[in-house]
């Protein structure tokens with residue numbers, strides 16, 4: 001088994017040939033430079049990197065020591081399993097060890113002494129890393145293969161599990177499923193989960209030991225017999241939804257549901273011959289690195305891709321910090337044989353593999369102006385004529401790098417009329433109009449600081465501009481914040497939290513927009529960055545209202561108390577805004593001696609007038 005697997009691992013990359021380097025140094029032409037390719041690590045023996053769990057507890061034999069026998073020799077039950085004795089113990093690690101001299105070492109379960117209770121065991125292998133199968137999974141059973149078993153996989157580190165394949169000597173009886181042969185699968189159902197009887201038949205425990213999950217047979221559906229056309233498989237992985245994921249996993253679980261029965265019914269008088277014994281679990285796979293790494297190493301307790309193309313993360317699943325000009329994308333097998341790296345880039349650099357149009361760096365935000373004329377110089381003559389067409393002319397793509405001096409385009413829709421300047425460059429002038437959408441072509445590759453992956457080519461302007469900017473951004477490169485948001489200057493323009501909501505207080509501010517430092521525009525009497533505080537002499541009542549009474553100038557008279565700055569609560573017998581008037585009814589006699597009150601109210605009036613002058 002092992003020499004064969006080693007051979008496969010060795011010849012596999014050779015057979016595939018492609019996608020094994022991420023970059024090459026190209027010296028043709030004037031200046032040598034790196035050329036980037038899609039790349040993937042070589043297949044590895046994954047059993048050496050797995051964490052293993054055997055459940056339920058106590059399922060491993062030997063504690064206490066027990067005797068067992070085999071189907072071939074059912075009445076000679078002199079074999080012993082004893083966890084305390086190194087020579088007689090069968091711990092889980094023996095499923096993953098290196099076997100010397102062809103001597104099988106194996107994990108073994110307790111015998112079926114509790115029959116008819118089912119003898120069930122789960123063996124779970126966890127990699128804490130997504131891996132992609134490149135060869136059959138082979139589980140080797142000593143003393144007979146199980147008559148019921150399920151292989152399950154997880155793609156999310158064991159949170160959810162999905163059946164991968166069902167195995168039984170009678171699929172209908174065991175799982176209520178039709179039995180299918182792997183070699184009958186076709187391109188349409190290559191990723192079907194099915195039940196097979198091929199690996200559960202009794203054929204003598206020495207003769208047929210292996211239970212397979214057929215990866216190569218499935219590959220062969222696309223790559224042909226002997227996997228001679230691997231490029232067809234790779235193209236299918238790109239094209240057929242879910243095909244790549246079908247071979248991807250982070251964890252595997254072998255659910256052993258019924259042991260080998262020796263070709264007959266369970267014999268209750270001799271349960272010592274029913275148990276599971278696994279000598280090897282071979283999983284040959286490569287690290288999933290999203291075609292951004294050609295090697296994968298065991299570091300800090302788990303496998304890690306050595307990411308290239310300015311990507312990072314365990315699976316190279318993200319762009320490196322400050323390399324978010326475009327959305328992260330996996331590398332692509334297309335076009336064969338070298339694929340596309342789909343590298344992450346820094347602002348201002350555009351990948352040579354996809355030169356649609358060169359555009360300038362996103363200008364700093366303070367230079368953003370409306371109505372800026374756009375000057376395009378040294379344009380090859382071909383561009384001028386081809387600009388009439390709706391599509392980006394092929395010639396432009398192939399043309400030598402066009403040097404352009406672009407300042408920012410107007411942020412709102414404006415149509416530009418074009419006329420040739422004397423020196424052969426084109427000056428585009430702004431004229432107000434909004435008919436742009438019809439002449440816009442959606443492009444795939446553009447610089448949007450990671451806030452969008454869609455751009456439009458606007459032919460009248462000859463510019464590429466981002467569309468559908470996310471994360472509350474806007475602008476040609478999604479480099480500005482939407483109205484109602486402001487820039488957090490302590491993070492980069494490519495950060496998804498770069499735009500912070502203004503969060504202006506609805507009552508206290510005129511609108512929900514703010515200036516560059518997040519200050520809202522406050523109504524009179526209101527202050528604070530968000531307009532949720534009151535100036536002195538004001539009180540918050542659905543916004544800041546000038547005080548009607550207070551403790552200094554607008555003092556409530558005659559023992560009245562000021563209620564939230566808005567109202568004097570007068571004692572019985574007094575009325576008026578500051579309780580300055582005595583009530584003149586039959587119960588209150590001193591309303592004729594009103595001269596004091598009059599003086600007071602005159603004072604109040606003057607004060608109020610003065611105050612309103614101050615605060616208006």
Ligand SMILES: *[C@@H]1O[C@H](CO)[C@@H](O)[C@H](O)[C@H]1NC(C)=O
Pocket residue numbers: 055056120121122152161253255
């Ligand atoms: C084995 O795993 C399955 C799910 O994959 C779970 O439902 C079952 O309880 C497990 N059995 C044991 C004995 O842990």
Ligand SMILES: *[C@@H]1O[C@H](CO)[C@@H](O)[C@H](O)[C@H]1NC(C)=O
Pocket residue numbers: 128300301302304314
């Ligand atoms: C799994 O891998 C991640 C990323 O390398 C690491 O941070 C984490 O500690 C690992 N977990 C375990 C249980 O090894």
Ligand SMILES: *[C@@H]1O[C@H](CO)[C@@H](O)[C@H](O)[C@H]1NC(C)=O
Pocket residue numbers: 036308309310341343344345346349
């Ligand atoms: C990674 O970024 C650097 C700096 O922008 C650039 O020189 C290099 O070409 C990039 N690598 C790839 C594979 O694009």
Ligand SMILES: *[C@@H]1O[C@H](CO)[C@@H](O)[C@H](O)[C@H]1NC(C)=O
Pocket residue numbers: 488489490491500
């Ligand atoms: C700006 O970003 C920094 C760093 O992420 C963060 O600590 C800070 O709270 C942000 N400021 C605002 C106003 O959101």
Ligand SMILES: *[C@@H]1O[C@H](CO)[C@@H](O)[C@H](O)[C@H]1NC(C)=O
Pocket residue numbers: 515516517518519
């Ligand atoms: C924003 O407004 C606040 C308050 O009006 C002011 O102090 C600050 O200087 C303004 N910031 C800018 C960049 O205009």
Ligand SMILES: [Ca+2]
Pocket residue numbers: 094095096097098099104105106278279280
């Ligand atoms: Ca072994």
